[in-house]
Amino acid sequence: MTSNPLTPAESTDLRQIVYNKIRDAIIMGIIKPGEKLSETELAQTLAVSRTPIREAIRQLAQTGIVRLVPRKGAFVTLPTEKDVNDLYEVRIALETIAVKRICKKGPKEELLRFREYFASVDHSTDPNAFLLQDTAFHSFLRNSCDNRFLNQFLMETYDLIQLYRHYSIKGVDLKESSMEHVRLIDAILEKDEERAIRLLQNHLEGARDALLAFLKDALPASEAD
Structure with a gap:
């Protein structure tokens, strides 16, 4: 860190x-x-x-x-379950647009660099190091979509999401999450827009569920509801 x-x-x-x-x-x-x-x-x-x-x-x-x-x-801010669901609903919609645009002209060298890192992740990988690369990758998607309004809206949702990632990452299988990144990158490199969107949405839904599980365990029932 x-x-x-x-x-x-x-x-x-x-x-x-x-x-x-x-x-x-x-x-x-x-x-x-x-x-x-x-x-x-x-x-x-x-x-x-x-x-x-x-x-x-x-x-x-x-x-x-x-x-x-x-x-x-x-x-x-302490989020509610509704906050998380609403936030990820927006994030998934916006990142889907970003990935659709990147599939048409994604920077290949940068994508290959991320692919190399995620392919190397195993169960001994430092979660904080993984989190930094995960954040960098999704920021790359945002920055590469060539839409300044989309970029700004996504940046604001990332700030809120990052509030809790340091805690919810503890329950994530880093190897599996990394392979999800690899498969997504491969789909983008192959310009397979439909597959890339499906993989992205599944990946973000899993991240949302991990965060919801963390909040359920970490916060009093009155705050998590």
């Missing part, structure tokens, strides 16, 4: 840097789901005033990563 982003912020574009640092800390699981964000503590940690912290928290609330509770403060 990369180094802790919660280090003093040094940049002329302070607001964006502070936003990125807090966002990355949440995505990486350093600030955990359900945890309260303390403006004072974050300002001290990042060596900035509370103003850019407050602005970053408001911006994060707009993306859905943070939830603002009146008179209580800001908390990292």
